[in-house]
Amino acid sequence: MLEKTFQHIPGVGEKTEEDLWSQGCDSWQRYLENPGDFIVSPLHRKRLHAGVLESKCRLEEFDHEYFRRLLGTSLSWRAYNQFKDHACYLDIETTGLSPRDSHVTTVCLHSSRETKNYVLGENLNELKSDLQDYGYIVTFNGARFDLPFLRAKLAIPFPHIHLDLMQALHRLGYRGGLKYIEKQMGIRRETDGVGGLDAIHLWNAYRYGTTAEILGEKVRGKEALSLLIQYNREDTVNLVELAENTVKLLENTLKTK
């Protein structure tokens, strides 16, 4: 999908890209082979040629910062398939909603290579350097929650291409939270019924020895942490199927245009 995208080239918008596609110009390669076959204004021709050549080079180098800058948030999904091997899926749990008076308690980072959990007071400080191994991040509502939280609390920069599935699914007409949309798409989870507020209770049960009542069961200590990690892990691992479905659906909306 990325290699048929022209909108990231400065001066080229949705209309010009649609116009190129309707003329049969459906990839960078096709444009470079026979640029004269396609009717575009002289200004667009100049920009397209330079833009397509540069895009090809940057993709060969997997220059995620280049594509992050030019694709922006609404088109980041188009780079998903090309950057899948460089992608990680991220979800965090915290003690509240605001970074001002809350902490990050656990984080899960999932990729094709490994699934790693980070826990406050244990290995949370490893997250920042581990993230440098990736060029693409997938989250659910991460643009407004996970990433700003990590920036504020752990000073983590995010030069990655970011696919926020909530925003992408919103454009497809899906409303509601992660668990609700998972159900709609037939994605199952072991920790069904556990929510974000429970994650706070589980952390307190682990850290301060209080008792948390989760799905009618009383848990505390290591058992509470173990359930919190499992919940965090499922939130993250399920993003893979959700991302695959979302990107396919977005591709279909373009085909039916």
Added chain:
DNA sequence: ACTCACTGAACTCGTTTGCA
């Protein structure tokens, strides 16, 4: 409960097109 990035509508401004 609190936060703020994103969306979409409305607008501006530069470019292209069509005609004489």
Added chain:
DNA sequence: TGCAAACGAGTTCAGTGAGT
């Protein structure tokens, strides 16, 4: 070549909604 109309990209801003 010059002009006016049409088009499209970019910018601004208010409202929305889901995370723990």
